Amino acid sequence: MFKSKPTMPEGQIDTLIGPQVVINGDFHFSGGLYVEGRIVGKLIAEEGQKAILTLADNGSVEGEIHAPVIVIHGRVDGDVFASERVEMGAKARVEGNVHYKVVEMAAGSVLSGRLLHVEAGKRAADVDEPEAVHALRSVGS
Known part of the structure; x- marks a missing residue:
């Protein structure tokens, strides 16, 4: 009934950061980053x-x-801001809040933080946390 998704990246890869690479500092990108x-x-x-x-x-x-589409199969220690979509695979581990418009979490993924919905027309980084928490609570009511 449910097919497992491959852990290969979706779409084109413009930049690859290999398994032996460690980057210290902020990294700005566009296109596909793996x-x-x-x-x-x-x-x-x-x-x-x-x-x-x-x-x-x-x-x-x-x-x-901070990105429009974020697909996580590894570990993130920090907040995630997706203006379009976040996908968390079965091995995903996130220590932080996830700001999303659309979220997909596979069985086995772990989130130690909050899921905060971002309304259409707002950038995830611009959302006031209490406003997002209120929106999340009103959806659950």
């Missing part, structure tokens, strides 16, 4: 550009992530 290594700092998609981040099973990010 991370197998470790990033200590913010991952930020260029404003107004199409961008998708795919974090591989063994990849990790220690810092915030």
